Each structure stands twice: as C-alpha cells, then as structure tokens.
Amino acid sequence: MEKEDKQVDQAVDALLSRTTDLKNNIQQLILRLENEYETLQWPAVLDYFALISGQMNNLLKVLRSDKLPKLRNRIILPLLVSPDPDPDLQRVTDGRVPLFNHQAVPDYLRTLCDPEIEAADQVILNKAAQMNGDAAQKLIAAHNRICQNACEIIRSTREDWDVDATSRVAPSIMSGDTIVLLSAICGGRYLRGPERAPNPSLGNSCPKPMGGPMGPGKMPTATVRTNIKSARGMSSHPYMR
Amino acid sequence: MQPLGPAVPSALNGIAIAGLRLGEMRGKFEQQSSSVRIRQTLGGYRIMQAEAPIVEQPLTRKNAANLQEYLLQGSILDSSADVLLNRLRGLCDNSDSPVELFHDIEQVYTIKDQANQATFSLRARNALDNPQLPWQLRYVGQPEVGDKSRFTICRSVIEVGTSSNLVTWLNELGFRLDYEFVAKGHIFQKGRMKILVQKIHRVCQSGNPETLEPVSQSFLIELSVLAPPSQESLGEEMKAFADQLRPLVELEKVDHARLHVS
Numbered sequence: 087m088e089k090e091d092k093q094v095d096q097a098v099d100a101l102l103s104r105t106t107d108l109k110n111n112i113q114q115l116i117l118r119l120e121n122e123y124e125t126l127q128w129p130a131v132l133d134y135f136a137l138i139s140g141q142m143n144n145l146l147k148v149l150r151s152d153k154l155p156k157l158r159n160r161i162i163l164p165l166l167v168s169p170d171p172d173p174d175l176q177r178v179t180d181g182r183v184p185l186f187n188h189q190a191v192p193d194y195l196r197t198l199c200d201p202e203i204e205a206a207d208q209v210i211l212n213k214a215a216q217m218n219g220d221a222a223q224k225l226i227a228a229h230n231r232i233c234q235n236a237c238e239i240i241r242s243t244r245e246d247w248d249v250d251a252t253s254r255v256a257p258s259i260m261s262g263d264t265i266v267l268l269s270a271i272c273g274g275r276y277l278r279g280p281e282r283a284p285n286p287s288l289g290n291s292c293p294k295p296m297g298g299p300m301g302p303g304k305m306p307t308a309t310v311r312t313n314i315k316s317a318r319g320m321s322s323h324p325y326m327r
Numbered sequence: 328m329q330p331l332g333p334a335v336p337s338a339l340n341g342i343a344i345a346g347l348r349l350g351e352m353r354g355k356f357e358q359q360s361s362s363v364r365i366r367q368t369l370g371g372y373r374i375m376q377a378e379a380p381i382v383e384q385p386l387t388r389k390n391a392a393n394l395q396e397y398l399l400q401g402s403i404l405d406s407s408a409d410v411l412l413n414r415l416r417g418l419c420d421n422s423d424s425p426v427e428l429f430h431d432i433e434q435v436y437t438i439k440d441q442a443n444q445a446t447f448s449l450r451a452r453n454a455l456d457n458p459q460l461p462w463q464l465r466y467v468g469q470p471e472v473g474d475k476s477r478f479t480i481c482r483s484v485i486e487v488g489t490s491s492n493l494v495t496w497l498n499e500l501g502f503r504l505d506y507e508f509v510a511k512g513h514i515f516q517k518g519r520m521k522i523l524v525q526k527i528h529r530v531c532q533s534g535n536p537e538t539l540e541p542v543s544q545s546f547l548i549e550l551s552v553l554a555p556p557s558q559e560s561l562g563e564e565m566k567a568f569a570d571q572l573r574p575l576v577e578l579e580k581v582d583h584a585r586l587h588v589s
Binding site for chain 1: 400401403404406411543544547574577585586
C-alpha cells in the first residue's frame with residue numbers, strides 16, 4: 087500500500103512540474119502579447135507556440151505512461167466549503183481562485199462532463215451504435231471522397247489565387263513616377279516651363295519593372311502652351327502681403 | 328516641439344554656408360523675427376507655439392541645431408491611394424480622429440554666388456487652406472545615400488517659422504523665385520515618424536495657385552524622421568514600417584543624383 091502511495095506522489099510531482107513549466111510559458115507569452123505587442127515579431131510568437139505544444143506533449147506522455155498508477159481510482163473529497171475568502175488558496179492559485187465556495191466547487195472538482203454535453207454526446211453515440219457496418223463503410227468512403235475533392239480544388243486553384251493576388255496589387259505603383267515627382271519638387275523639373283511629365287495612357291495596365299533608368303529620350307515632346315510664363319524671370323513675388 | 332531658441336541662428340548658419348554676408352543678413356532676420364512663430368514641420372503640422380521671445384545666441388557652428396532628416400520615398404497611383412490611406416490610418420497614431428489634410432504652396436528661391444557660379448536655394452512654404460499660419464523657411468542639404476547598411480537617405484534640414492513678409496525679405500536679399508508647386512495631401516504620424524501622402528501640382532499660371540495641373544498620376548509618399556545624426560536604430564524602425572506598406576507601395580531610398588541626370 088505504501089509503495090503505491092509513493093508512486094502516486096511521484097506521479098503527481100512529475101505532473102506538477104510539467105504543468106508549472108507549461109503555465110510559465112503561457113504566462114510569458116501573454117505578458118509579451120500584452121506589453122510588447124508593438125515590437126513582438128511573428129517568429130517569436132510561433133516559437134512560443136512550438137514550445138507550448140512540446141510541453142503539452144510531454145505532459146500527455148507522462149499521463150499515458152505505464153508506470154503511472156491509475157489516478158482515476160482516486161477521488162478528491164472536499165472536506166470544507168467556505169464562503170469566506172481564503173488567503174492560502176489565493177496564494178497557491180496566483181489569485182485566480184479567491185475562495186472555495188459552493189459555486190467554485192462544481193467547476194474545479196468536476197469529474198464528468200456537463201450534463202448537457204453528456205446528453206449531446208449520448209445522442210451521437212446512440213446514432214453510431216444503430217448504424218450497421220456496411221452503411222458506415224459507405225459513409226466513410228463518401229466522406230473521404232469529398233475531402234479529396236476539396237483538397238484537389240484547393241490545390242488546382244491555388245496558383246490562380248496567387249496570380250490574382252499579385253496582379254491585384256501590382257498596378258498600385260507606376261515605375262518612374264517617384265523619380266518624376268522627386269525631380270519636380272527637388273529640381274523644379276516639369277514645374278518651370280512648358281515641359282510636361284511623361285504621361286502614359288491610363289489604360290496601360292502593366293507597368294514597367296521598377297527601377298529602370300529614365301532616359302531623356304523617353305520624354306514625349308509636350309504641346310506648347312504659350313500663355314505660361316516661365317517663373318524663373320520674375321523679380322517680385324505674386325503673393326506679397 | 329523643438330526649442331524655439333536655436334532655430335533662428337541655425338537657419339542663419341545654413342545660409343552662411345552658402346557664403347552670404349552674414350552680418351547684414353542677421354540684422355534683417357532679427358527685424359523680421361519679432362513675430363516669428365514656429366510651425367513644427369512641413370506639410371500642415373498645425374501645432375503652433377505662442378509667441379516667445381527670441382533667445383539671443385552667438386552665431387557659431389557649435390550651437391546650430393544639428394538635425395538630420397532620415398527619408399524614404401515612394402509613389403502610388405491615384406487609383407490605389409485610398410487603400411494606402413486606409414492602411415496608414417490603421418497603422419498610425421490617432422487612428423480614431425479624422426486624417427489631417429494639408430494644402431500648401433512651396434516656392435523655391437535661389438541666389439547665385441557671383442564668384443564661383445554656385446547656386447543656393449531656400450524653400451518658402453505657406454498653407455493655402457489657412458494663410459494665417461506662419462510661413463516656413465527651409466534649407467535642405469544634399470542627400471547622402473550612404474552604403475547598403477543604411478536603410479534611409481539622410482540630409483540636413485534647417486527649418487524656421489517666419490512672418491508672412493518672408494517673400495519680400497528673400498527678394499531684398501537677392502533671392503529669385505526659381506519654381507513653385509502646390510502640395511495637397513494627407514499627413515500621418517507614427518511615433519516620431521511622419522508620413523506624407525501628397526499630390527504634387529504645377530501652377531499653370533504663375534501667381535494664381537488655383538490653376539493647378541497634377542505633375543503625374545501618382546501620389547508622392549515620404550516617410551521621414553527629424554533626429555540628431557547617426558541614429559542607426561531609426562533606420563530599422565523606418566524600414567520595418569515601410570515593409571508593412573508593401574507591396575502596395577515601395578518606399579526606398581531614392582538616389583537623388585539620378586534625378587539630375589535625366
């Protein structure tokens with residue numbers, strides 16, 4: 087009997103240490119999400135997820151191991167349910183459970199599912215039990231076929247989607263326009279005389295690749311507008327006040 | 328807000344680089360600056376400071392406000408600008424308040440140095456939608472592209488708010504209007520970064536800023552920070568932000584040497 091008690095103690099210790107690791111990691115992740123959401127990078131979050139999932143696996147491995155005594159044979163017997171706040175309990179649970187009253191007990195010491203969930207579960211189990219083997223096989227086959235079709239559709243249209251996604255954003259930039267605008271505001275080009283910026287037709291839906299040098303020969307000769315005086319020669323400013 | 332005191336002498340220092348007679352200019356500038364107010368940066372930052380006394384400081388290079396503008400530039404077609412504006416509104420600060428608009432005229436005045444034929448230019452800017460705001464005088468240095476390890480271009484910028492007779496003053500000094508344009512657009516702020524999405528218009532009829540014609544079918548986008556030199560982390564911060572706007576718009580460091588070749 088004593089030997090079994092020791093085993094249970096060991097198992098509970100192992101479970102405790104695993105859950106503490108898990109809890110710490112989740113806490114760290116939540117902390118970073120709350121405080122560093124501006125600088126937090128996706129790869130870091132994914133690292134956390136990987137860590138948490140690994141620790142979950144560890145915990146389950148401990149639970150499934152053969153050496154673990156049958157924990158389900160053990161029961162927890164609540165000896166005292168009190169409506170007063172319990173500082174010890176509060177400390178042990180990091181402030182999550184301030185008091186152990188009649189409302190908290192069913193939630194924390196529950197060994198069965200919610201009655202509603204159990205009822206729903208039972209309906210499904212009954213349905214499964216009534217079905218005979220042949221019908222079940224047929225259903226499984228049909229289900230697999232639908233899944234395969236869905237996979238096939240996704241695979242075959244993925245390329246189209248990718249092309250769509252790139253072609254939708256591509257026309258947002260006209261190559262060379264940055265240079266045109268900057269040479270206007272920094273050097274006064276296109277602003278002084280009758281020279282106009284190159285004005286490609288609006289229907290041109292495939293912009294040139296970015297970064298191509300703009301030779302002077304590409305500028306279309308602008309229509310001459312004689313009523314524009316060159317601003318260069320003015321001696322006084324028009325908006326004087 | 329940058330301190331008001333050093334702004335005026337630093338603007339003068341910028342001019343001094345161009346080789347003007349400093350003493351004469353300083354006298355004139357201080358006459359003008361009795362009603363000088365600061366308008367924080369270009370593009371419609373409507374933060375104004377109450378009139379403050381100008382702090383007298385000796386004109387040495389040491390106390391010049393040595394600020395660099397870290398800059399990334401790009402453009403976006405008019406048709407996609409709305410998408411960009413929405414995205415910027417979500418990404419930037421104060422996303423719950425309406426987007427700030429500006430409508431400014433900027434005039435570039437140049438002066439020729441008789442001795443070595445070099446030209447030197449200053450930019451005067453005024454808000455057309457709110458002419459009561461102070462004019463803004465700006466000196467913009469040559470941009471440095473730097474090597475690949477630097478993500479942004481970098482140029483020295485000296486700005487000062489002035490009274491409305493700035494243009495008269497510039498003309499008296501011998502500056503002549505070189506060119507002018509009207510910039511209309513939206514301004515966003517994200518931390519210390521400033522993002523301008525603006526449409527550049529040429530003024531068809533000089534003297535009449537109503538007769539406008541867009542220079543191109545794109546909006547010009549500028550992502551800039553004004554900071555002391557050699558702040559390496561800034562570049563990464565700006566690059567991270569620029570990456571969030573991809574592939575809608577490519578903000579990059581544009582080599583300004585390429586502009587003058589074509």
